[in-house]
Amino acid sequence: MRGLKKKRRIQIIVLAFVALAVATGMIGYALQDGINFFRSPSQIVAEPPKPTEVFRIGGLVAEGSLERGQGETIRFKVTDGGAEVPVVYTGILPDLFEENQGMVGTGKYVNGVFEASEILAKHDETYMPKEVIDALKEQGTYVEPDGS
Known part of the structure; x- marks a missing residue:
């Protein structure tokens, strides 16, 4: 009788570990498409991601690079001071x-062009996403906004 209880206990523990491993695997698989990594233009130029990978790019819109095409297609370059990446976006841009x-844009890097599916802009004169500030500081091009 005692051996049977011990065997049952071991079976339950093994079953619990298997269930935990399966649940962890299913959660990881479900989140696979929902996780977007942030990259700066310099990181993209140094190590281009796969064309199927969805990620976020951030930086400053390069001066003189904004081109409005036919319809809602917009082309521009995003820079962190160290590199520039061309971006194409079809849609309505934020007011600012x-x-x-x-x-910050979300999309894929295909044939040397970032194809954005979403574009976010700063929401006031002083705000800039933390990832963009970090990337600009890394390149040595970040300028503190004056507090006036």
């Missing part, structure tokens, strides 16, 4: 989107 301003 302009040259020399911080932005």
